[in-house]
Amino acid sequence: MEGGEVPAPDVVVVGGGVIGCSVAYHLRGLGLSTLVLESGQMGGQATRAAAGMLAPLTESRGPGPFLELGLRSLAMFEPLADALREESGVDVELRRSGLLLLALDAAEERDLRERLAWLRELDAGVRWLTPTEVRELEPLATEAVCGALFVPREGHISSTRWLDALALAARRRGVQMREGCPVIGVLADGGRATGVLTAEGPVSCGHVVIAAGAWAGLLAGNLGIRVPVFPVRGQVLALRGRPVSGVILFGRPGYVVSKPDGSVIVGATEDEVGFDNRVTAGGMLQLLEVVPAIAPALAGAQFLRAWAGLRPASADLLPVIGPAPGLEGVTLAGGHYRNGILLSPVTGALVAKLIAQGEMDPMLGPLNPARFANAPNSADARPTSLA
Ligand SMILES: Cc1cc2nc3c(=O)[nH]c(=O)nc-3n(C[C@H](O)[C@H](O)[C@H](O)COP(=O)(O)OP(=O)(O)OC[C@H]3O[C@@H](n4cnc5c(N)ncnc54)[C@H](O)[C@@H]3O)c2cc1C
Structure with a gap:
C-alpha cells in the first residue's frame, strides 16, 4: 500500500x-x-x-458538558443537512417532530416536574402537558399517561x-x-x-x-x-405503523419513533454482553412490552424486522x-x-x-x-x- x-x-x-x-x-x-x-x-x-x-434535553439529567455539546450539535443539523443535500443529493429526512417525555405513574410525574425546573431555565420551550393534551397531540399515546414534558425542539433523522x-x-x-x-x-x-x-x-x-x-x-x-470504552448492545425493532403526528414517544420502558417511510422504531435494550451483537428472545420480549406501555394502539401493527448494534460507552x-x-x-x-x-x-x-x-x-x-x-x-x- x-x-x-x-x-x-x-x-x-x-x-x-x-x-x-x-x-x-x-x-x-x-x-x-x-x-x-x-x-x-x-x-x-x-x-x-x-x-x-436528536434529543439532548431528554438525554440529559441536568446541565453539564453533555448538554452543552448536544445543544450545540443540534443547532448544526439544519445547515449541515442542507449542505449535505447540495453535495451528495441525499435527503437525510430530518424532522423536528418534538418529543413527549411520558410520565406513566405518580413517581415519574414528580421526577419530570423536577426536571422541568432546570429545563425551563434553558428557554427551550419545554412545557408540561396534561393527559388530555398529550393524547390530542399524539393519539397513539397510552390512555394511562399521567402527563408529559413536551420538548418541541427535539426530533429525528434517518441515521x-x-x-x-x-x-x-x-x-x-x-x-x-x-x-x-x-x-x-x-x-x-x-x-x-x-x-x-x-x-x-x-x-x-x-x-x-x-x-x-x-x-x-x-x-x-x-x-x-x-x-x-466498552460496547453496550442496543436491540431495536421496527413495525409498520399507521399515520400519526410523528412526535417521539419516550418513557421509562423505551421509545417509539415514527419515520417518514411509515415504519415505527421501538427501542431499545441496554445489554452489557461484550461484543455480542445478536438479537435475542429476551431483548424482543422487553421491546414488545414497550408497545402496550407507551402506545398500545400499535399492538396490531405489522412486525417488520429487528436488529442490534454496539454503542460505544466510556x-x-x-x-x-x-x-x-x-x-x-x-x-x-x-x-x-x-x-x-x-x-x-x-x-x-x-x-x-x-x-x-x-x-x-x-x-x-x-x-x-x-x-x-x-x-x-x-x-x-x-x-x-x-x-
Ligand atoms: C439500538 C441503538 C439505538 C441508537 N439510537 C440513537 C439515537 O437515537 N440517537 C443517537 O444520537 N445515537 C443513537 N445510538 C448511538 C449511535 O448509534 C452511536 O453513538 C454512534 O453510531 C457511534 O458512532 P461511531 O462512529 O463512534 O461508532 P460505529 O458506528 O460503531 O463506527 C465505528 C466503526 O469503526 C470500525 N472499526 C472498529 N475497529 C476498527 C479497526 N481496527 N480498523 C478499522 N475500522 C475499525 C467499525 O467497523 C465501525 O464501522 C444508538 C445506538 C444503538 C445501538
Whole structure:
C-alpha cells in the first residue's frame, strides 16, 4: 500500500461510522487530505443501528458538558443537512417532530416536574402537558399517561441516510475511503505517530484519528493508551405503523419513533454482553412490552424486522475527544454512547479544527482522554452507571 502512486494522506481516520465520516468530511473542508480505513462497511456497526433521535434535553439529567455539546450539535443539523443535500443529493429526512417525555405513574410525574425546573431555565420551550393534551397531540399515546414534558425542539433523522450523505459528500470533497481494511496498530517514531498498520500493509500519514466506536478501547489499549470504552448492545425493532403526528414517544420502558417511510422504531435494550451483537428472545420480549406501555394502539401493527448494534460507552458515559495522552499525532473521537448521531456534527467540526488549526475548543476540556490516565484499561472497567 505504501510507496504507490498515491501520496501519504495528511490524516488517516480509523473507523467509518458516523463519527469517522463526519470527522473526515470536516477535515477535508479545512483542506487536509484524508483517508478513512474501515474494517467492515461504512456505518455498518452502531451507526446504521441507531434510531436517529436528536434529543439532548431528554438525554440529559441536568446541565453539564453533555448538554452543552448536544445543544450545540443540534443547532448544526439544519445547515449541515442542507449542505449535505447540495453535495451528495441525499435527503437525510430530518424532522423536528418534538418529543413527549411520558410520565406513566405518580413517581415519574414528580421526577419530570423536577426536571422541568432546570429545563425551563434553558428557554427551550419545554412545557408540561396534561393527559388530555398529550393524547390530542399524539393519539397513539397510552390512555394511562399521567402527563408529559413536551420538548418541541427535539426530533429525528434517518441515521442510514445521514451516514450515506456524510460519506458521499466526503468522497466528493476528495476523501479516500477503504472498506474491509482493519487497522491493526499505529506506527510511531520517537513518541509521534507516523502512520497505521493495516492487514494490507503500512500506511504513512501525518495524523491518526481513532474513531473506532466500541472497539476504540481495544485499539487504544494496543498502543498502551488508557481509554475505557466498552460496547453496550442496543436491540431495536421496527413495525409498520399507521399515520400519526410523528412526535417521539419516550418513557421509562423505551421509545417509539415514527419515520417518514411509515415504519415505527421501538427501542431499545441496554445489554452489557461484550461484543455480542445478536438479537435475542429476551431483548424482543422487553421491546414488545414497550408497545402496550407507551402506545398500545400499535399492538396490531405489522412486525417488520429487528436488529442490534454496539454503542460505544466510556467509563463516565461522556464522549472521549481530544489528543491521545502519551502519543503525539493521534486524536481520539469516541465514547458517544447513546448519542453519536446527535453529536456527529459537533464532533466532526471540533476534531477537524483541533487537527487542522491546532484550536482546542473549550467545550472539549471535560472530554479530554487524559481524564482516564489513571483509570483501569478497557476491558477491566465498566461504565459507572447506564443512563
Ligand atoms: C439500538 C441503538 C439505538 C441508537 N439510537 C440513537 C439515537 O437515537 N440517537 C443517537 O444520537 N445515537 C443513537 N445510538 C448511538 C449511535 O448509534 C452511536 O453513538 C454512534 O453510531 C457511534 O458512532 P461511531 O462512529 O463512534 O461508532 P460505529 O458506528 O460503531 O463506527 C465505528 C466503526 O469503526 C470500525 N472499526 C472498529 N475497529 C476498527 C479497526 N481496527 N480498523 C478499522 N475500522 C475499525 C467499525 O467497523 C465501525 O464501522 C444508538 C445506538 C444503538 C445501538
